[in-house]
Amino acid sequence: MGGVNPYQSEVNSVLPALPYTVTFLPMGEKVEVVPADLPSSREGLAGSILDIAVGAGIDLDHACGGVCACSTCHVIFREGLESCPEASEDEEDMLDTAPGLEISSRLGCQVVPDGTRDVVVVIPEWNRNLAREGGSESDE
């Protein structure tokens, strides 16, 4: 489910010109991002961490479909944040509702690395639990 939030201000992101990698922790899955293959999934902004994760088959929750209207795609950058544009006001407002917020937290659907650095992000544990419980029948 992809889409556009008509109430969201414009995001100034630059798609990468050269290949780079995104490593998702704690699983340690490393994804090679090839600019010509973007978008990978049509979830979130083209080239966003969410787009790359979904395209690679990595579970990153995105309850609103990647339109900056929830905070379930929260990721924490460990490396490469300097290759991303600053968060928009809309992204910061949504991030404020995310549990476990850190200084390098971003919304996966809104943050688009420019490819000048390899990136390492952590998917917070509460998000991983949510993804796992979503497919479990023992929750009922």
Ligand code: FES
């Ligand atoms: S998926 Fe909802 S804000 Fe990113």
